[in-house]
Amino acid sequence: MTRLRAILRGLGPAIGPPQLREMLRACIGAGIGLTLCIFLVRLTRVPLTADGPDPTLLLIAPLGATTMLAFAVPSSPLAQPWSALVGNTVSALVGVAVIMTVHEPWLAMGLSVTCAMLAMMLLRATHPPAAGVALGVVLTAESVRPLGFGYAFSPVMLDTALLLLVAVGYNQLTGRVYPFRQPIEHGPRDVGEAGLRPVMKGADLTEILQRLRLDANIGAGDLARLIDAAHQQAAEHLFDGVETAQIMSHDLVTVHPRMPISQIAGLFQLHKVRTFPVVGLDGMFEGLVSEADLVRNLHKPDAKSDGVVSRLIRASRDVVEPVAADVMTRTVGTVSEITPLGVLIDLLAEGDQMAVPVLDEGRLIGIVSRADLIAALAKAHHTAVESPMNKAAASDG
Structure with missing residues (x-):
């Protein structure tokens, strides 16, 4: 019974229940962001075919996943502009290269995702939706092949850039810091602040995350805030009941x-x-x-x-x-x-x-x-x- 309970717990949710306010903020922002992105892309009227704009190529499906990251978890390293823009673009380039050299669809599908993941990791631009971009190129090869490598820049890079532009503005307006990846060194304490702030350099925090294999899931800036909060919480409960x-x-x-x-x-x-x-x-x-x-x-x-x-x-x-x-x-x-x-x-x-x-x-x-x-x-x-x-x-x- 204990073993079964452990298995069920392992298969259960790994994320705490969201706050209603944050949930509405993210969902409304995603809808606004994607809608504005579609509108801006249509204004550009690219890419062009012989009959004009191809509606199926104005927007890429993995952009929905990018939207989820940029608006719902804007502090994640996977959601940052470099990861999203470079990850989507390089994956599209890899996908186009694969469909131009490999003619077996079953081989091209696996090869495109594998090579896209390798390219993203080498460029430090890991972005999960980008693997879908590479696969999508293979699945729509007949439409993409005439466009060649230009497909990676329009619509893929164009879509991503416009969406990220909206995400930056919306997150800032709703109180979320985005982009948010560069660790901030701890400055001197202002009058009125209390509690010990561990002085750790950004390089030290990054090294800890890399050693624990967590650098793709949490950024150094977030880790610094967690350490501060943990120290503050521990200090408050060290001598419960005794006040200044x-x-x-x-x-x-x-x-x-x-x-x-x-x-x-x-x-x-x-x-x-x-x-x-x-x-x-x-x-x-x-x-x-x-x-x-x-x-x-x-x-x-x-x-x-x-x-x-x-x-x-x-x-x-x-x-x-x-x-x-x-x-x-x-x-x-x-x-x-x-x-x-x-x-x-x-x-x-x-x-x-x-x-x-x-x-x-x-x-x-x-x-x-x-x-x-x-x-x-x-x-x-x-x-x-x-x-x-x-x-x-x-x-x-």
């Missing part, structure tokens, strides 16, 4: 953006901390200033000497002393009161940020330092250790 509000510090020492760095240095010495939040007169958070920021300001790359006397002479020549706004870090990770503890761990584990500001609509309401986080983790560990001991004592009693 439970561990953040409410007694805040802040600095003003125009505060001179000499005064900030005095605050560091007085309060024995490593980071101060910078807050404007309107109460809005603007950035973080750390001890490392002050050190970098004192040891500028253009300094000719690092000696004490040289620094004093250089300081005496400076008319205006640098202020917090000149040295602070503006792009930092921030959280809210309800951010899970796991996200805080991600932010502070990166190493560049010593504390995480807690904001409410841009206003600073607290801060979580590494010391706060370590204390929270130690408390959680202590509670976890005591719980089994209490249970054991209760059972002994």
Whole structure:
């Protein structure tokens, strides 16, 4: 019974149920795209025969499958413009070459598809409907043969190009990114974002997909988004029930953006901390200033000497002393009161940020330092250790 259930599960759907909105978006777009494509092709009135346009050659049947990919799964590598345009065109060229050299239909059918697949793979333009293009050439050999290799360019390449043009516009208008194949490197985190983003280059992601034989099914850009989402989800559930509000510090020492760095240095010495939040007169958070920021300001790359006397002479020549706004870090990770503890761990584990500001609509309401986080983790560990001991004592009693 278990074996039968496993077989039935393997034969069942491999794709999750679609959302109604996405399903309607794709289906309506496919209908609009194919209709516009037919209209545009008819305007061109090509290819021409002795009696005028041949309606059977104005549109190729595999274009329906290309439409399905371009509108329903626009993020798939198989649906991208290069794959579709080059795949369909080269397959048509292969099909025409086969019908001109092979006169046995049964042999030409298999040979056309085989050679078309090989050509697509060599050109990195794998597009499943294109195999149908090659087969279609053989099945309609009597109509295609008079056109020769021109058939590959009109109607095949023309049809595909017009359809892809409509697909690009429609997907953009309905919120889908198309084409979408080039992996985007992870940039610096903007203020307000939280969570650890694994820094992986596009080449690394591509190598992983190729090693797992998944490069034809998912692109590097999609894999990067999946990794981000998985890390974010894992971080949120790492310490379920523990939120930022439970561990953040409410007694805040802040600095003003125009505060001179000499005064900030005095605050560091007085309060024995490593980071101060910078807050404007309107109460809005603007950035973080750390001890490392002050050190970098004192040891500028253009300094000719690092000696004490040289620094004093250089300081005496400076008319205006640098202020917090000149040295602070503006792009930092921030959280809210309800951010899970796991996200805080991600932010502070990166190493560049010593504390995480807690904001409410841009206003600073607290801060979580590494010391706060370590204390929270130690408390959680202590509670976890005591719980089994209490249970054991209760059972002994």
